[in-house]
Amino acid sequence: MxxxxxxxxxxxxxxxxxxxxxxxxxxxxxxxxxxxxxxxxxxxxxxxxxxxxxxxxxxxxxxxxxxxxxxxxxxxxxxxxxxxxxxxxxxxxxxxxxxxxxxxxxxxxxxxxxxxxxxxxxxxxxxxxxxxxxxxxxxxxxxxxxxxxxxxxxxxxxxxxxxxxxxxxxxxxxxxxxxxxxxxxxxxxxxxxxxxxxxxxxxxxxxxxxxxxxxxxxxxxxGNELIGKPEMLQVYMPRDKFAHKGSFGHSLIIGGTYGKMGSVVLSSRAALAVGAGLVSAFIPKCGYSILQTALPEAMVITDENEKLIGNIQFDILPTVIGFGIGIGTDKKTIEALEKFLKDNKTPLVIDADAINILAKHKSFLKLLPKHTILTPHPKELERLIGTWKDDFDKLKKAKTFTKKYNLILVIKGANTITVFEDKLYVNSTGNPGMATAGSGDVLTGIITGLISQGYNPFVATVFGVYLHGRSADIAVQDIGYESLIASHIIDYLSEAYKDLFSKPKQPEEENNNNKDNED
The missing domain is CATH 3.40.50.10260 (YjeF N-terminal domain)
Incomplete structure (x- = not known):
């Protein structure tokens, strides 16, 4: 709309x-x-x-x-x-x-x-x-x-x-x-x-x-659009009868440190649940057993370091890479990120500590592939674009930032806004239950998994944000706001997909205007 x-x-x-x-x-x-x-x-x-x-x-x-x-x-x-x-x-x-x-x-x-x-x-x-x-x-x-x-x-x-x-x-x-x-x-x-x-x-x-x-x-x-079910039905790509797992790409999730492997589990699982054909996780050695146990559907590649990411090397050809969840900001990790970005040509979805590293090392931003997606929460956004006087000033600075580096920026919040090519795309789904640890990791996995299937980065972003919120909207009907956790958002992605084709219960489009910021 x-x-x-x-x-x-x-x-x-x-x-x-x-x-x-x-x-x-x-x-x-x-x-x-x-x-x-x-x-x-x-x-x-x-x-x-x-x-x-x-x-x-x-x-x-x-x-x-x-x-x-x-x-x-x-x-x-x-x-x-x-x-x-x-x-x-x-x-x-x-x-x-x-x-x-x-x-x-x-x-x-x-x-x-x-x-x-x-x-x-x-x-x-x-x-x-x-x-x-x-x-x-x-x-x-x-x-x-x-x-x-x-x-x-x-x-x-x-x-x-x-x-x-x-x-x-x-x-x-x-x-x-x-x-x-x-x-x-x-x-x-x-x-x-x-x-x-x-x-x-x-x-x-x-x-x-x-x-x-x-x-x-x-x-x-x-200059601004509200994204709801009608807009997402226009971009949804149904599956061909003769498709196989190779038809839907290979998502690689890079992240994790000792004590923060859950974020990689959530992102990898979300990428699979949203429809990626294959998902691999690149993690420190300490997370190997965790990933293999928690998510048997994913493949695992380990860094040579035990507790952190310090040397990003792999022998697969991923379709897309989700990077940064739980990765930390150790000096070795920063050096590994810079080296990786200099060589990488694969589409990227960047979240969490990788955003904090980019904020401190602005020269890295010039190394990002065209239309790389950044998904900061409010504090991470502030580190990227600087402080703002009010919401209009924030959006102005966000537009300037995305145009300067040719990026896609997701401003997470009650009405998550995607900034792309001087336009704002306001999401209509989501609720206060999403203000919980790990919901941002899930979003990273969802967007990564959609790009893996062939959605272009912009469409994958607005569609991913929509599905993320809609899944949570359906989940809270069973679970309630306070008890919603990030895993529930993944569990209900199938319902969010099915909801795209369901008839509305009311003639007017549902509005969600009382939502707190997501994690």
């Missing part, structure tokens, strides 16, 4: 109006009807007080049109105009006149704190104050109104975006943003729904179809 920028939202409005021969007021009416239908299906005429707060721009016009439909269907509606400016948009004024035609209770004008209404915890708040065009902080009395909403603990529904939330930067004052329980977004989701600094302002979100021009949607190039 595409994620439009602020400029593209405005362009989409304009082109839809022109090509469909409608007015901006007609498009606003569509949006208001969709919000009304969403509420009506859920409320079924219940007489809970609904407080609709409208700004004086087009978002406020949406709110006024919504209030009119609610009133006409007999709901208990109180409408307010948040008078934060003397300027009114044309569509706001049109809908202001229309609402006066259906009720004698005209919208209440709010100009200061003393005029704030009482709101009960069982009431409903509809926030239609500011839209995507906000470019400056709200006035102090409007911030106080937002805090009044929050203090009431009433269910808060935001129209398009929580008021006070910018689309392209992080608010300086969290009290200057509405904290929404639910946001109904027009056309496409907003990137701010997925970033740790801004996602907290809406617990859940949903996209409403307001009939935008489909040709514009289909042909517009975007």
């Amino acid at each position: 595409k994620i439009f920028s602020k400029e593209q939202f405005y362009q989409c409005d304009k082109i839809t109006i022109e090509r469909q021969g409608i007015s901006s007021t007609d498009l606003m009416e569509r949006a208001a009807l969709q919000i009304f239908n969403w509420l009506h299906v859920r409320m079924q005429g219940a007489q809970v007080p609904i407080h609709v707060f409208c700004g004086i721009g087009n978002n406020g016009g949406d709110g006024l049109a919504l209030s009119r439909h609610l009133i006409q269907h007999g709901y208990n509606v109180i409408t307010y105009v948040v008078n934060c400016s003397d300027k009114r948009s044309k569509d706001f004024l049109i809908n202001y006149e229309r609402i006066k035609e259906v009720t004698k209770d005209w919208p209440i004008l709010l100009k200061c704190k003393e005029e704030f209404p009482d709101i009960h915890v069982d009431d409903i708040i509809v926030d239609a104050i500011f839209g995507i065009g906000l470019n400056r902080p709200a006035q102090d009395w409007v911030k106080a109104l937002f805090m009044h909403f929050k203090a009431s603990k009433a269910f808060t529904l935001s129209v398009d975006v929580p008021s006070g939330l910018y689309l392209d930067k992080v608010p300086e004052d969290e009290n200057g943003v509405v904290w929404a329980n639910y946001t109904l977004s027009f056309m496409t989701p907003k990137l701010v729904f997925f970033l740790p600094d801004t996602a907290r302002f809406t617990i859940q979100w949903e996209v409403l179809d307001i009939g935008i021009d489909q040709d514009f949607y289909n042909t517009t190039n975007v």
Whole structure:
């Protein structure tokens, strides 16, 4: 699913109006009807007080049109105009006149704190104050109104975006943003729904179809995309009847030190479970019995060193190499990595301590093959690209880094983001149970195993991240968040594959917006 920028939202409005021969007021009416239908299906005429707060721009016009439909269907509606400016948009004024035609209770004008209404915890708040065009902080009395909403603990529904939330930067004052329980977004989701600094302002979100021009949607190039089941079905490669293990490549997992062989077991097992034809593990001598016992399906090659990786030599021709899990940062290992990178031409997936080594020895980055995949957790990412001011600064630095070295970067988190060729691919799967030791090792193995089967590095990355999260989503239904461990993610990969072809239980795509960072 595409994620439009602020400029593209405005362009989409304009082109839809022109090509469909409608007015901006007609498009606003569509949006208001969709919000009304969403509420009506859920409320079924219940007489809970609904407080609709409208700004004086087009978002406020949406709110006024919504209030009119609610009133006409007999709901208990109180409408307010948040008078934060003397300027009114044309569509706001049109809908202001229309609402006066259906009720004698005209919208209440709010100009200061003393005029704030009482709101009960069982009431409903509809926030239609500011839209995507906000470019400056709200006035102090409007911030106080937002805090009044929050203090009431009433269910808060935001129209398009929580008021006070910018689309392209992080608010300086969290009290200057509405904290929404639910946001109904027009056309496409907003990137701010997925970033740790801004996602907290809406617990859940949903996209409403307001009939935008489909040709514009289909042909517009975007900088950000949301990755879900429809996108992954398009890239999935079914197996040929006459395929054999050689058809699906040979994954080599290099890693491990004394006491950290479990990471190699997890990565190797994940590569096999996701479909690699063959998997070998290159490990210190101390891990030989562990690997042969824990994973009989894998082959084992040992380093000449007993407890660490210090001399990377093997006589196989792997399709892809997953490197770095549990490897440590010993001087011998650093020297071995540099020598290996100078000679290596095989595609790489790099994780964990190998990333820490690259961060300390930036010259090694120039030795990486084109489209090498790096999968850092937040601290590892910081060591790679430097500290950042906020999430937008982080993404900017991540893009600069990937372009400089021609890499693919996986920013692991609640909504894992893959950065590739100046675009962001936001994953839609995953849950808080994944915040557990070893889940990152599993991801390394999954991506490695997909490349082994013939997926190109970019597709393998976004598909691997998706399967990783979807497997965990299915697993927690049986296991629960707290009890999920990394091995469970591997165990449920088969279910994640089968889920690609299952029919959805609900018509709307499932959203996971309350997830903690993965390990």
